[in-house]
Amino acid sequence: MQISFHGAAQTVTGSQHLITADGKRLLLDCGLYQGKREEARRRNQDFLYDPADIDTVVLSHAHIDHSGNLPNLVKQGFRGKVICTTTTADLCGAMLLDSGHFQEKNVEYVNRQRRKHGEPPVDPIYTQADAAEALGYFEGIEYEQAYRLWPGATVTLHDAGHVLGSAIVELEFQSGKGEPARRLVFTGDLGRPNVPLLCDPTLLTAADILLMESTYGSRTHPPLEESAGALKETIRRTSQRGGKVIIPAFAVERTQLLVYLLNKLYHKGELPDIPIYVDSPLAVNVTEIFRRHTAYFDEETQDYLRHDDPEGDIFNFGRLQYIRDVEQSKQLHSLKGPCVIISASGMAEAGRIQHHLKNNIEDSRNTILIVGWQAPNTLGRRLVEQAPVVRIFGMEYHRAAEVVTLNGFSNHADEPGLLGWAQGFKPAPKRTFVVHGDPDAAQELATRLRGDLGFPEVMIPSLHQTVEI
Ligand SMILES: [Zn+2]
Numbered sequence: 001m002q003i004s005f006h007g008a009a010q011t012v013t014g015s016q017h018l019i020t021a022d023g024k025r026l027l028l029d030c031g032l033y034q035g036k037r038e039e040a041r042r043r044n045q046d047f048l049y050d051p052a053d054i055d056t057v058v059l060s061h062a063h064i065d066h067s068g069n070l071p072n073l074v075k076q077g078f079r080g081k082v083i084c085t086t087t088t089a090d091l092c093g094a095m096l097l098d099s100g101h102f103q104e105k106n107v108e109y110v111n112r113q114r115r116k117h118g119e120p121p122v123d124p125i126y127t128q129a130d131a132a133e134a135l136g137y138f139e140g141i142e143y144e145q146a147y148r149l150w151p152g153a154t155v156t157l158h159d160a161g162h163v164l165g166s167a168i169v170e171l172e173f174q175s176g177k178g179e180p181a182r183r184l185v186f187t188g189d190l191g192r193p194n195v196p197l198l199c200d201p202t203l204l205t206a207a208d209i210l211l212m213e214s215t216y217g218s219r220t221h222p223p224l225e226e227s228a229g230a231l232k233e234t235i236r237r238t239s240q241r242g243g244k245v246i247i248p249a250f251a252v253e254r255t256q257l258l259v260y261l262l263n264k265l266y267h268k269g270e271l272p273d274i275p276i277y278v279d280s281p282l283a284v285n286v287t288e289i290f291r292r293h294t295a296y297f298d299e300e301t302q303d304y305l306r307h308d309d310p311e312g313d314i315f316n317f318g319r320l321q322y323i324r325d326v327e328q329s330k331q332l333h334s335l336k337g338p339c340v341i342i343s344a345s346g347m348a349e350a351g352r353i354q355h356h357l358k359n360n361i362e363d364s365r366n367t368i369l370i371v372g373w374q375a376p377n378t379l380g381r382r383l384v385e386q387a388p389v390v391r392i393f394g395m396e397y398h399r400a401a402e403v404v405t406l407n408g409f410s411n412h413a414d415e416p417g418l419l420g421w422a423q424g425f426k427p428a429p430k431r432t433f434v435v436h437g438d439p440d441a442a443q444e445l446a447t448r449l450r451g452d453l454g455f456p457e458v459m460i461p462s463l464h465q466t467v468e469i
Pocket residue numbers: 061063066162189
């Protein structure tokens with residue numbers, strides 16, 4: 001067996017690992033590399049293998065850095081199945097089309113720049129039509145149901161508790177010579193225990209080979225309850241001074257988590273009587289998908305939904321309004337008086353949130369509430385750093401609004417969470433590959449896996465490295 005690490009190697013983006021076994025080629029994830037425009041384009045455009053030679057893709061979850069290059073894979077000749085959970089397949093329906101649209105818009109900008117420099121135009125990596133085509137190759141399966149990939153090989157998906165539908169991937173290969181089967185486990189992104197909406201990550205006990213994420217391999221998150229309390233206080237404080245709370249949030253999971261927390265506060269009478277808007281077509285579409293998959297919510301959320309939610313819909317309550325229409329979105333700009341606006345993108349680099357920030361950042365009554373990790377060089381990161389002046393749509397804005405950052409809503413396991421989960425393996429996996437983490441985080445986790453848990457062989461592969469097993 002061979003494993004080639006074609007993405008998320010010593011970085012957190014572009015997850016893509018190629019397994020060659022039994023003469024077959026299986027791709028774990030096919031994510032988009034996200035980073036500076038030119039570098040991202042170069043890394044995403046071409047594959048270092050022929051997509052037509054890939055037999056099957058197994059997708060851990062719908063996030064674009066795990067699924068977002070599938071339309072390009074299909075465009076370049078892949079014709080096999082994309083195996084994932086039914087929820088992931090549904091979410092990809094919304095997200096890949098949105099990503100295709102984004103690729104088309106992005107290339108218009110790139111080509112305007114290229115024209116200025118006398119360079120020929122380039123094509124988008126893929127279009128919305130390519131994304132629609134790719135969706136035809138998806139096959140959704142249920143958690144805990146072994147699925148036969150080819151004679152002697154099966155895949156089983158276990159709930160990873162990271163976003164709705166997310167999976168830990170377990171591959172089993174029979175040797176056919178009376179020897180025990182070989183088991184490879186890929187964490188995808190691992191979630192945190194005791195987070196609303198999501199089930200806890202499934203504990204596994206057996207693996208020969210482990211591919212483990214390390215996003216927060218060197219960090220400990222504050223408790224979620226602490227951030228939920230600060231969310232309430234921030235909304236109260238801002239509304240008392242007549243201001244608006246502007247929240248950049250990822251359309252998948254983070255927006256739904258916020259809505260659920262606000263729903264609970266609303267029904268307990270702990271929110272001021274002000275309107276709350278979710279202003280993002282993708283977030284609205286994704287929330288619809290969440291509504292169709294309530295069976296995958298954790299026990300506590302199911303209980304609340306059945307017994308305590310007066311509307312029987314955790315994504316709906318009195319003052320909440322979803323906005324798809326662009327004209328309605330524009331009407332929010334002239335709103336007077338306190339309100340909450342949740343909008344995408346999550347790092348404020350694109351989308352409607354940029355308009356809301358532009359219109360509200362210079363008023364000291366307002367608050368910008370950051371609820372997720374912000375990558376370096378993004379507008380979101382500048383806000384976290386309390387920059388006094390920021391650029392939006394090429395114009396300078398002097399920040400007067402308060403900026404509050406809450407780090408407790410992460411849906412990634414932190415260092416204790418990752419180690420706690422890895423402790424479940426008895427005996428320890430023979431070989432472990434630490435992926436999906438910046439070098440420091442990966443290094444720290446690898447050291448702890450060796451030292452604290454006694455994992456015998458732990459390696460941090462480099463990009464495009466191939467390992468023979
Ligand atoms: Zn993820």
